[in-house]
Amino acid sequence: MASTTQLPAAPEAPAFTPATPRQSSSRARRRRPNLPGGLGGWLWLAVIVLPIYYVVITSLKNQAGFFTTNPMLPPTEPTLDNYKLVLENDFARYFVNSVIVTLGTVIPALFVSFMAAYAIVRGKGRFVNWTNNLFLLGLAIPLHATIIPIYWMITRAHLYDTLLALILPSIAFAIPVSVLILSNFMRDVPNELFESMRLDGCSDWAMLWRLALPMTKPAVITVGIYNALHVWNGFLFPLILTQSPATRVLPLSLWTFQGEFSVNIPAVLASVVLATLPLLVLYIVARRQLISGLTAGFSK
């Protein structure tokens, strides 16, 4: 299977792996193969793969084929017409909107969270502690319960139906978890390194970018991916804060497309495949980074 091989082209190949290298010998001791385990494993594979298989083959059927062939059999005459229809319905614009919102959220969120993590780890005093506790509290609160005041604020600021309306609250929502994970990793940077730089007369600003950033780069990438995935797949903010096709992002476009073409199931499923394609490509070329980004610091 092509996707099982890690392509060597990924530039961050030796990056962050949460696993310890100790396990190689641990499994050598297993003499008998684990039959129930293996069986369960294959069974779960069927559970995961069957829906994906169904989506892909159905997206290649024409409408007549969809109604007449067995739903679980591949099409007799595969067609890409459904994909053409989706692409002709402004898919590119929604894709670009998603990219803008994702980058527009993740880069500022990383920037401010990284500075905050540095302040929390290196700094002292009530202000820093209070800030840290506030972010920790933010982790425990289902922030989505605040959509109504956010809607009010966005309409009041005349930002309704703009991409900025999606970006601003998304940055705020990304901050607590980013700060938590980044500060966890920054604590592992040896204090002596900071001390010696300070003796050389470096400012906090310089230490932040010349020492802390290089030392925690894998964590920064991880947190960036984690946030990017959440924003990329986010649905609630686009649903309540945007309206027109000009500001539509991909997940919302799937929903509206489904509403417009509800009778054309193959086309609807083609839109699902197309919307997933960018992440699939990322999964194939940089699986390790993507996976570590998914769990972020949770499995550290």
Next chain:
Amino acid sequence: MTITSSNRRRARDAGPSGWLAAPALVFFLVFAVVPLAGVVFLSFTSWDGLREIRLEGLASWTTVLTDPVTGNALLVTAKIMFFSFIVQAPISLLLGVFTAGSQKYRAALAVLYFLPLLLSSAAVAIAFKALLDPNFGLGPGLQVPILIQDWLGNSDLVLFVVVFVIAWQFVPFHTLIYQGGVRQIPTSLYEAAEIDGAGRVRQFLNITLPQLKYTIITSSTLMVVGSLAYFDLIFVLTGGGPGYSTRLLPLHMYLTGFKANDMGAASALGVILIVIGLGLALLLQRLGGKNRNDSQLEGA
């Protein structure tokens, strides 16, 4: 920690760089803390989303608390939370142990297991809507009579269908967390058990499970608190129906605010959501014993 050398310097430049936390703090205050206060304020008002906001005292609260739909939404939320935990936790744990093994086929299976992580909730919901269709979906495709059901139209079944789809989407994430946890268990423990003649099941019960204590707490917390955010999936999959059978709290809040245009009542529901989320998070942390951050460091 090097205390000796840094203490003196620390005293001099006490609290460096606190201002570095300011940008993140401002963002979080404006787009998370203010809305948090706003949702409490709005719950005492009457607002249709367009016109002036009017203070109404406890009117919204009376509406919400006497409305049987609220009680039903709480019940649906509790059911979904309970069943998705019961389904997801054991499967994720076992799959995590399974995929942590070094056998080649397990690594290959794991690559496919994680595919659902690439799909947005909207995409998952749309895919399953088509897949569960009684005429053109999985059931008639496999020609298994029991699978040919009106899954999403039957109010007795739909809750379990929703739980299944949630599991399909989120088990991979928790599998990853468990996989990371299992890989951190020192091999020496298994080697010692092997010498004592402990079998696979004994090893799992006496080593793997206790060693995964903090992973279990992390994953369970995310699972339980996360069920309060299953908005988009259920919104697209069932819209809360049929009837009110899958209208869980976040969805009830959205529909009350943005479809019934009663932002006051929706805000009261938001407050309830926040209180429940915060309560659960604190409860689970209490159950877990001490601070998770400490435990992670000592395990490393």
